[in-house]
Amino acid sequence: MIRVVLADDEVLIRAGVRAILSADPGIEVVGEAGDGAALVALVAEVRPDVALVDIQMPGTDGLAAIPGVRRASPGTAVAVLTTFGKDAYISRALGEGANGFLLKAGDPRELIAGVRAVAEGGAYLSPAVAQRVIGTFRASVDGPGERAARRVRALSAREREVLALLGTGLSNAEIARRLHVVEDTVKTHVSAVFVRLGVRNRVQAAVIAHEAGLRPPP
Template sequence: MIRVLLADDEAMVRAGVRAILGSDDSIEVVAEAGDGAEAVELVQKHRPDVAVLDIRMPRMDGLAAGAEIRRTAPGTAVVILTTFSEDAYIAKALGDGASGFLLKSGDPRELIAGLKAVAEGAAYLSPKVAQRVIAELGAGTGGGRMARAAAAKDQVDVLSPRELEVLSLVGAGLSNAEIAARLFLVEGTVKAYVSAVLTRLGVKNRVQAAIIAYEAGLVG
């Protein structure tokens, strides 16, 4: 059972997300919070597997709450709920240890899939969110964007063909189990490939690897 804390200052949004998560028997919402500070307190009390946080909340926003949760309860993964109008916030959160970024307006199945991937120790970046993050990170001149793409392609050139396959699937938001099924490998082998990819790319987590995959053109 995946134990989840849900934090959003809008009661109707919380109810909607809770209903979506409640449709899957493997997920249980153990606590709800109306602001970031309360979310941090409830994580300490309930120690959920995943904390799902809205970015904009009173007292403490989702970014600050997520960073505090990662500092004080490292066993709890953080998933950020966002909208298309918050690209800069998403980019900042990359350095704060969040494991997932999902759209409030996205497909309910994506919410469940992303949450499960994060609970399994993977990271999930909604493809639409990833595209916006890349646009934000590459904002500026066309030359700047091309330079980022060129740099990403140089980074992935060190990977083997199989590692490139794995990276492209990480970029698509697949968990280790899903990648294993797609490539007809055992999950332990995929885990070893992912670890090698992160090391060879010089990145800290799968979200950063996913962004490189997008910048290098490995994910459509």
């Protein structure tokens, strides 16, 4: 069972999101908060699998709350759910360590898919923002893939395999099955990849994998 907490200052929005998620028998909403500070306290108390966070809330907003959520429960994945798909919001959310970015205007099935993806250790972006994120990171590369390729060369052969599979959107469990290793081993490799590449989340790592031209092992 995937345990989720919701953070949104609008009660009706929370009710709608709860209804959508509750339609999936594998997801349980275990708490709600109306601002960022309350969210951090709630996460510290219930240690959910996923925190679904709105951006604009009174007091501590959703983006400012992400580091607090990470400190309160390092095992909790964070997915931003918002009406605002501005580049600045997307970049900041991912930079703070969010695992997913979803739009409220999207298909309800995207919401369930996104929650499941981040709960399983993967990353998820609404299709409407995915290309914008990739474009943003591409703009920061000196030359087509050159910088990314240099960073990838610092990885071991196994870490490059893990990065290539991560770049296809696979979760840690799925990568473990592909490489015939235990999931804890994959988690160790993923952590090492993040440190060596200087990234904070799977989306940033996946962009580097694509820029470097990495291909998953057969």
